[in-house]
């Protein structure tokens with residue numbers, strides 16, 4: 001459990017089945033700039049969440065549920081890595097009714113603290129659709145820098161879209177901002 005001030009990140013587990021079923025099968029929860037995923041049945045999701053970590057084509061994904069302090073589930077955080085290259089990438093999404101309250105910024109700060117405290121990595125990166133200003137602002141508030149544009153990086157909702165690549169280096173992070181002690 002990674003405890004912040006208003007929220008915490010908890011490794012996803014079987015008790016999250018209802019929440020994940022809701023989240024993955026509601027197109028409006030992906031926001032405007034994420035690819036549309038095929039609908040998933042409860043049993044498919046149940047199988048996926050047997051572990052909080054999944055490996056696909058050599059890339060390992062670790063999933064967290066973002067919760068308020070009272071236990072209300074409000075979003076998802078993931079990090080993934082291909083260890084030989086020594087980088088970690090993050091992704092995140094909140095329920096629409098919980099956006100704009102600073103929770104995503106806090107969640108990203110928590111995961112950045114956790115990853116630099118616990119992993120032997122030099123950089124954490126994130127990509128965002130170039131139109132996704134809220135996500136870019138979140139990354140910039142946590143200290144990520146824009147490295148450049150990944151041109152026509154994916155075909156989404158009927159058009160080729162550009163992404164921005166953001167990163168934060170260990171020397172830019174310097175010290176934990178929220179996770180001052182590990183639990």
Ligand SMILES: CC(C)(COP(=O)(O)OP(=O)(O)OC[C@H]1O[C@@H](n2cnc3c(N)ncnc32)[C@H](O)[C@@H]1OP(=O)(O)O)[C@@H](O)C(=O)NCCC(=O)NCCS
Pocket residue numbers: 029030031032033034091092093094095098099100101102103104105106126127128129132133134135137138
């Ligand atoms: C991206 C996302 C997680 C941000 O969540 P959030 O709860 O709004 O984030 P926060 O409240 O912590 O911060 C949002 C910041 O963006 C700003 N912002 C929001 N919309 C904006 C816009 N259209 N243009 C510029 N800034 C914007 C807010 O003002 C705030 O900045 P501030 O604190 O300086 O005022 C949320 O929009 C989401 O889940 N979107 C769908 C999934 C997604 O796009 N995930 C990211 C994939 S890379």
